[in-house]
Amino acid sequence: MNMLFFAALIAYFAASAAQFFGAAMKKEGPRKIARLLFGAGLLLHTAYMVWRGIEARRVPLANQFEFASGFAWAAVVIGFILYSRLKQQWVMTAAMPAAFLVLSYAAFQPMEIKDIMPALRSTWFVLHIGSAAFSYAAFAIAGSLGVSYLVQLKKGKKEDDARMKQIDYLGYRLVCLGFLLLTVVIFSGAIWAEQAWSSWWSWDPKETWALITWIFYAIYLHQRLRLKWQGKRMAWLAVVAVVLVVFTFAGVNLLLPGLHSYAV
Amino acid sequence: MKKFLRFIRSMKFGMILLILVMALSLAGSLIPQQDKAMRYVSLYGDKTAALLIGLGATDIFHTWYFYALEILLCLNLVLCSILRFPRIRKAAAEWQKKAENAETDQPLSEGQRSKLEEYLSTRRYGKAARDGGAVYRKNALGFYGSFLTHLSILLVLLFGSLVLLTPDIQDRTLMPGDTLTLDDGTQITCDSFHIEDETGKLDYASVLTAASADGKEAKQQEVRVNTPLRFGAYKIYQHTYGTAGQVKITNRKNGAEDLVTLTEPTNLLIDPMNGVIFNALYPAYLVDADGNYTLITNTSGSYPDPVYDIRSISGGMSASMLAFPGEELVNGDIAFTFLDPVEYPGLRIKHVSPWLFGGLYFSFGLMVLALYLCFFAVPVYVSVKDDGYAVLSPKIQEGLLIDLRALLEEKEESA
Numbered sequence A: 001m002n003m004l005f006f007a008a009l010i011a012y013f014a015a016s017a018a019q020f021f022g023a024a025m026k027k028e029g030p031r032k033i034a035r036l037l038f039g040a041g042l043l044l045h046t047a048y049m050v051w052r053g054i055e056a057r058r059v060p061l062a063n064q065f066e067f068a069s070g071f072a073w074a075a076v077v078i079g080f081i082l083y084s085r086l087k088q089q090w091v092m093t094a095a096m097p098a099a100f101l102v103l104s105y106a107a108f109q110p111m112e113i114k115d116i117m118p119a120l121r122s123t124w125f126v127l128h129i130g131s132a133a134f135s136y137a138a139f140a141i142a143g144s145l146g147v148s149y150l151v152q153l154k155k156g157k158k159e160d161d162a163r164m165k166q167i168d169y170l171g172y173r174l175v176c177l178g179f180l181l182l183t184v185v186i187f188s189g190a191i192w193a194e195q196a197w198s199s200w201w202s203w204d205p206k207e208t209w210a211l212i213t214w215i216f217y218a219i220y221l222h223q224r225l226r227l228k229w230q231g232k233r234m235a236w237l238a239v240v241a242v243v244l245v246v247f248t249f250a251g252v253n254l255l256l257p258g259l260h261s262y263a264v
Numbered sequence B: 001m002k003k004f005l006r007f008i009r010s011m012k013f014g015m016i017l018l019i020l021v022m023a024l025s026l027a028g029s030l031i032p033q034q035d036k037a038m039r040y041v042s043l044y045g046d047k048t049a050a051l052l053i054g055l056g057a058t059d060i061f062h063t064w065y066f067y068a069l070e071i072l073l074c075l076n077l078v079l080c081s082i083l084r085f086p087r088i089r090k091a092a093a094e095w096q097k098k099a100e101n102a103e104t105d106q107p108l109s110e111g112q113r114s115k116l117e118e119y120l121s122t123r124r125y126g127k128a129a130r131d132g133g134a135v136y137r138k139n140a141l142g143f144y145g146s147f148l149t150h151l152s153i154l155l156v157l158l159f160g161s162l163v164l165l166t167p168d169i170q171d172r173t174l175m176p177g178d179t180l181t182l183d184d185g186t187q188i189t190c191d192s193f194h195i196e197d198e199t200g201k202l203d204y205a206s207v208l209t210a211a212s213a214d215g216k217e218a219k220q221q222e223v224r225v226n227t228p229l230r231f232g233a234y235k236i237y238q239h240t241y242g243t244a245g246q247v248k249i250t251n252r253k254n255g256a257e258d259l260v261t262l263t264e265p266t267n268l269l270i271d272p273m274n275g276v277i278f279n280a281l282y283p284a285y286l287v288d289a290d291g292n293y294t295l296i297t298n299t300s301g302s303y304p305d306p307v308y309d310i311r312s313i314s315g316g317m318s319a320s321m322l323a324f325p326g327e328e329l330v331n332g333d334i335a336f337t338f339l340d341p342v343e344y345p346g347l348r349i350k351h352v353s354p355w356l357f358g359g360l361y362f363s364f365g366l367m368v369l370a371l372y373l374c375f376f377a378v379p380v381y382v383s384v385k386d387d388g389y390a391v392l393s394p395k396i397q398e399g400l401l402i403d404l405r406a407l408l409e410e411k412e413e414s415a
Helices: A002-025 A029-055 A064-086 A087-109 A125-156 A164-196 A207-223 A230-256 B001-010 B010-030 B037-044 B047-055 B057-062 B066-078 B082-100 B110-122 B140-165 B356-377 B398-414
Strands: B125-128 B132-136 B168-173 B180-181 B187-196 B202-212 B216-221 B229-231 B234-253 B257-262 B266-271 B274-284 B284-287 B292-298 B307-313 B317-323 B329-330 B332-351 B380-385 B386-392
Touching: A002 A029, A002 A064, A002 A087, A029 A064, A029 A087, A064 A087, A064 A125, A064 A164, A064 A230, A087 A125, A087 A164, A125 A164, A125 A230, A125 B125, A164 A207, A164 A230, A207 A230, A207 B010, B001 B010, B001 B066, B010 B057, B010 B066, B010 B292, B037 B047, B047 B057, B057 B066, B066 B082, B066 B140, B082 B132, B082 B380, B110 B132, B110 B380, B132 B140, B140 B356, B168 B180, B168 B234, B187 B234, B187 B332, B202 B234, B202 B332, B216 B229, B216 B234, B234 B274, B257 B266, B274 B329, B274 B332, B292 B307, B307 B329
Parallel strands: none
Antiparallel strands: B125 B132, B132 B380, B168 B332, B180 B187, B187 B202, B202 B216, B229 B234, B234 B257, B234 B332, B266 B274, B274 B307, B284 B292, B307 B317, B329 B332, B380 B386
């Protein structure tokens, strides 16, 4: 059944390639194919996750591979929701590579299904990990939109262009969504940690980096809402913030052992 | 002084504090915390280690300057946001008034008005009738989103610090069948403990009974890693676990028996020349073709093939040997019978006011709600009269404008 996973990965890759080709050629045909491939990838990916959940008899988000897979899945879902609402190609141009890259990372992780450790058998598991997957996905697409914005700017587009404003605004709204969900992640994790380990906050590296990421996005939001920062500066902030998200997600597990080390 | 106060309550100061908290957190995550001095010397060398220890970087989250940052952040939150509440309230009331007195800037025909009003009603806009028209209002609570967010951060810091700093915590091991009496007379009995469940899955579960000093209240519960026992202001956690050896010592002459639990190296000497010294209990062993034993030193589950590492002393002569559960070692009139090991829990007993937890969890909930209000509940007023309408919103944002424009264009087209 791992075939489903790799088929989804290939579909996301093909979708990204077709989308970029369509964007470069300014043709609708390849982009339509890209959306179809992306949709097919989502179906395959969903089927794989359902199978894995049934096989493991739990929500398949318990280790680095499963979380990365859930993260990529959330990015695809958010991408489709935004596209269905906005009907803008650039949404897919941002979402497709983000989903593909995250799922590629998953492909390099151990895939075997293991028994869940006792500390993870909690009612908080789904809320904590599920909201983390969607939060990171929202941040990843916001970062991807930031890259897209900077590339367009380099190509000569003006900051007051209507599409540039839309990209900038959507990036900001995704950060709002991600920030709200990251807050849920931190609080649900705190309540869970208190039940499991007796302390709601232990300055464990994962907790600390989640806080660092949260503070960075809090600064981003203050700059936007109070100082009315927009455009290029916000795009750069969104891109830098994604580096923090990636480190919190993968780097901490690899480099800074702590209470969350089982998530490797 | 005024300038200084203005700076303390400014957003700029708040941002500086957040950046400093972020920088210290970063340092705290990269430098190992609360470790032994020798570890820092081996990692960074003498001079750097001394500098880090001197600066408190080895326990950065408990330094005076980290606490000072938290206090300044609270001060900034109070001055910057919380004290602005009357102003926010006034602004919300003014927007209501503004909407009531707004001049319509978009014309409406008879049919369009009913369409618009129907649309607003279906979108859950609250309606307030007035002379010759109505004011539709949505998300009025959104005015308070930013205020509530800052208030909840303050509450999280306050209750969070109290919950972290005030509890009385003690770690105790308790053998199955034993009872522990706490300072206030509360008794905790370990009825049973197992590392693996009946299917062999790691479980680490104790059955505990807590009883009040007067014996009027008692509660029995299975305690696992995610399900602590709550009893009054106590919370009892399944914290660690262990496996202890057990030896039954029998005096064959008079039939007296004694059961000794072995958790650490122990002398079981009858006299200086005779007896047994217990060194360790091993979870399992391997035997090669020549009959040589290799002892397995650790396991995360129950001990599959436990073996006792002992030294037998008889007439002053000592010999290292292995003893297996069920095996008996006789020395004169005394028989040492090695029994199956016993699994026992390490409990963490925390005494903390449930009100503090209530406050902390309330702050968490409030913050999530406040952020939702902040980002997704933009207050909108639509003033509708016979001849036209006006749309007012204090937090004009691009997305809202796009949505409303589309809505209005659609209404006008259909008209």
